[in-house]
Amino acid sequence: MASNGVGNGEFSFDNKRRTGLPKIQTQKTEDENVVCHDDSATPVKAQTLEELHSLQKKKSAPTTPIKSPHVFGVAVSEEERQKQQLQSISASLASLTRETGPKVVKGDPARQAETPKVQRPVHHHHTPALNISDSGLKFTHILYNLSPAELYEQAIKYEKGSFITSSGALATLSGAKTGRSPRDKRVVRDETTEDDLWWGKGSPNIEMDEQTFLINRERAVDYLCSLEKVFVNDQFLNWDPNNRIKVRIVSARAYHSLFMHNMCIRPTPEELEDFGTPDFTIYNAGQFPCNRYTHYMTSSTSIDINLARREMVILGTQYAGEMKKGLFGVMHYLMPKRQILSLHSGCNMGKEGDVALFFGLSGTGKTTLSTDHNRYLIGDDEHCWSDHGVSNIEGGCYAKCIDLAREKEPDIWNAIKFGTVLENVVFEEHTREVDYTDKSVTENTRAAYPIEYIPNAKIPCVGPHPKNVILLACDAFGVLPPVSKLNLAQTMYHFISGYTALVAGTEDGIKEPTATFSACFGAAFIMLHPTKYAAMLAEKMLKHGATGWLVNTGWSGGSYGSGSRIKLAYTRKIIDAIHSGDLLKAEYKKTEVFGLEIPTALEGVPSEILDPVNTWPDKKAHKDTLLKLGGLFRKNFEVFTNYKIGSDSNLTEEILAAGPNF
Numbered sequence: 001m002a003s004n005g006v007g008n009g010e011f012s013f014d015n016k017r018r019t020g021l022p023k024i025q026t027q028k029t030e031d032e033n034v035v036c037h038d039d040s041a042t043p044v045k046a047q048t049l050e051e052l053h054s055l056q057k058k059k060s061a062p063t064t065p066i067k068s069p070h071v072f073g074v075a076v077s078e079e080e081r082q083k084q085q086l087q088s089i090s091a092s093l094a095s096l097t098r099e100t101g102p103k104v105v106k107g108d109p110a111r112q113a114e115t116p117k118v119q120r121p122v123h124h125h126h127t128p129a130l131n132i133s134d135s136g137l138k139f140t141h142i143l144y145n146l147s148p149a150e151l152y153e154q155a156i157k158y159e160k161g162s163f164i165t166s167s168g169a170l171a172t173l174s175g176a177k178t179g180r181s182p183r184d185k186r187v188v189r190d191e192t193t194e195d196d197l198w199w200g201k202g203s204p205n206i207e208m209d210e211q212t213f214l215i216n217r218e219r220a221v222d223y224l225c226s227l228e229k230v231f232v233n234d235q236f237l238n239w240d241p242n243n244r245i246k247v248r249i250v251s252a253r254a255y256h257s258l259f260m261h262n263m264c265i266r267p268t269p270e271e272l273e274d275f276g277t278p279d280f281t282i283y284n285a286g287q288f289p290c291n292r293y294t295h296y297m298t299s300s301t302s303i304d305i306n307l308a309r310r311e312m313v314i315l316g317t318q319y320a321g322e323m324k325k326g327l328f329g330v331m332h333y334l335m336p337k338r339q340i341l342s343l344h345s346g347c348n349m350g351k352e353g354d355v356a357l358f359f360g361l362s363g364t365g366k367t368t369l370s371t372d373h374n375r376y377l378i379g380d381d382e383h384c385w386s387d388h389g390v391s392n393i394e395g396g397c398y399a400k401c402i403d404l405a406r407e408k409e410p411d412i413w414n415a416i417k418f419g420t421v422l423e424n425v426v427f428e429e430h431t432r433e434v435d436y437t438d439k440s441v442t443e444n445t446r447a448a449y450p451i452e453y454i455p456n457a458k459i460p461c462v463g464p465h466p467k468n469v470i471l472l473a474c475d476a477f478g479v480l481p482p483v484s485k486l487n488l489a490q491t492m493y494h495f496i497s498g499y500t501a502l503v504a505g506t507e508d509g510i511k512e513p514t515a516t517f518s519a520c521f522g523a524a525f526i527m528l529h530p531t532k533y534a535a536m537l538a539e540k541m542l543k544h545g546a547t548g549w550l551v552n553t554g555w556s557g558g559s560y561g562s563g564s565r566i567k568l569a570y571t572r573k574i575i576d577a578i579h580s581g582d583l584l585k586a587e588y589k590k591t592e593v594f595g596l597e598i599p600t601a602l603e604g605v606p607s608e609i610l611d612p613v614n615t616w617p618d619k620k621a622h623k624d625t626l627l628k629l630g631g632l633f634r635k636n637f638e639v640f641t642n643y644k645i646g647s648d649s650n651l652t653e654e655i656l657a658a659g660p661n662f
């Protein structure tokens with residue numbers, strides 16, 4: 001026992017010769033001149049609590065002009081600029097059957113002090129009383145480009161299911177829909193889109209007419225204008241400054257506003273001053289259903305795109321991903337018109353400037369694998385490839401959270417902090433610790449965060465031409481090799497096929513994997529025929545000498561149920577070897593049926609798993625499954641056999657020959 005004089009079962013707090021707690025000093029000591037009187041504090045600069053609170057805040061940046069604003073070279077006053085901005089928002093919210101837009105005013109109606117006293121409509125001219133609706137008699141309060149902190153307050157105060165989690169993220173519920181509704185996505189078919197777009201079997205563009213669009217638009221706008229307040233976000237898409245698109249998002253929920261704040265590119269205060277008229281507008285009236293008696297409406301949900309009007313209307317779903325992916329669809333139309341390829345892919349860049357693209361359907365690993373601590377993240381989901389290189393379309397990431405673990409995905413884990421929207425997760429009531437394994441609300445739990453929350457994000461999110469094009473498939477059949485090197489024709493074959501096999505609904509016990517084929521790894525978002533995008537990709541890969549790879553992030557050692565998912569650590573080793581160039585130099589052999597070139601050895605990955613047949617205990621079962629998958633690929637490709645890809649019929653024939661052979 002320590003020789004501090006305290007022994008025999010007694011304990012002490014330190015090793016000084018003391019027998020008990022230090023005495024609390026109540027007497028003034030000589031060297032300290034501490035005064036403890038209540039009246040010693042500096043006087044309060046306010047007479048009332050209200051006044052005191054008003055001292056907390058100073059005017060914030062977005063409404064403060066940085067430089068004197070000009071319109072057509074003529075200086076306009078700040079007051080005039082504010083008026084123009086409100087006019088623009090009122091015009092966005094205008095019903096098409098009434099002469100004027102709603103009266104709009106900035107600020108939260110609950111905070112009267114912040115609401116300007118101007119009770120004067122934006123449009124001064126006298127409008128016939130006949131055309132005024134009830135919602136036209138009142139002001140619609142505009143919560144314009146609020147900050148994350150302001151949006152947190154709005155969400156927590158007014159939206160059920162909004163909570164701050166222990167790491168500071170905003171937990172929200174998206175309501176009845178916890179995923180996208182592709183069967184309710186419609187596009188207006190008019191003279192232009194008739195010829196431009198891909199219609200009919202296999203196309204994601206379900207048609208609607210202009211009139212029906214206007215009915216739904218009116219329904220959304222009337223709903224939004226009937227509210228006390230609406231959120232308006234003015235933001236950008238695409239980091240390529242020459243091909244940037246201005247988007248306006250009008251929504252009823254702080255959740256939607258914060259989600260888009262994170263996912264689109266955030267304008268600087270200066271950029272906001274010059275914003276002007278948006279190129280595209282979303283009306284998100286997600287809480288309000290569409291009218292089933294309206295032509296074309298097959299459910300209470302409708303996501304409607306009108307390219308001519310440059311508008312999108314959302315009714316009957318609050319899932320925020322509809323906005324993100326709806327805009328992606330728009331980019332899939334606008335960018336190819338400018339000879340720019342739009343891609344459903346992640347993208348990152350090595351220290352040497354080597355860029356890699358990661359294609360794949362939902363859940364195959366775009367976000368997980370592009371978020372790589374040793375590389376710069378350009379983006380996780382939506383990119384453009386132009387003559388100048390790649391650019392991210394978005395300003396944020398949207399990561400799957402199910403079974404998220406700090407050790408496996410540290411950068412994503414750490415990005416879930418203040419400002420991040422956490423959708424549909426379950427958390428401990430008291431500590432607010434999120435349980436990422438809990439699927440009670442949905443398996444599709446998600447985190448949306450600004451890209452700069454990833455420490456090695458490449459800002460601005462642009463990079464040179466890709467060196468590697470990695471096609472990801474989560475093959476729950478367990479027959480595709482963990483990695484294969486592809487020639488150009490094979491890359492095109494697999495790009496057009498867009499294969500993955502996930503296992504749905506784990507609750508009801510083991511289910512058969514179901515193959516999904518989604519052209520260009522994003523058939524739900526493309527607007528033109530898949531061969532148009534494929535031809536552009538082939539041309540770009542050839543021109544810039546990019547190498548194609550097929551990586552199976554799914555099963556090994558058997559199909560779902562008997563085998564297991566390939567360890568993320570192994571997939572990361574494979575990806576590292578692609579980036580470093582080591583894999584290009586490896587020794588290869590060809591597989592049966594799919595004719596894929598697979599490496600015989602790769603550092604950090606057990607050699608036996610590189611050829612799936614080695615990992616299957618039942619060789620016959622392996623062969624049967626391989627043939628079954630080959631058959632599914634073949635059947636899926638039938639619809640493409642009559643199309644020419646690019647100007648070269650040689651490439652078309654090569655692509656057709658690059659599929660399974662048996």
Ligand SMILES: Nc1ncnc2c1ncn2[C@@H]1O[C@H](COP(=O)(O)OP(=O)(O)OP(=O)(O)O)[C@@H](O)[C@H]1O
Nearest residue numbers: 361362363364365366367368400553566567568571
């Ligand atoms: N070997 C593996 N490789 C990649 N991801 C894996 C692997 N094993 C498990 N996973 C898990 O699979 C999921 C991949 O999802 P990810 O968010 O990357 O999908 P995504 O391709 O970005 O889809 P979306 O387009 O829907 O956002 C993650 O939850 C990840 O942890």
Ligand SMILES: O=C([O-])CC(=O)C(=O)O
Nearest residue numbers: 180321325361362381398
């Ligand atoms: O859009 C979504 O909801 C999520 C996503 O990224 C995808 O499905 O590709």
Ligand SMILES: [Ca+2]
Nearest residue numbers: 366367381398
């Ligand atoms: Ca993703």
Ligand SMILES: [Mn+2]
Nearest residue numbers: 344361362381
């Ligand atoms: Mn995606």
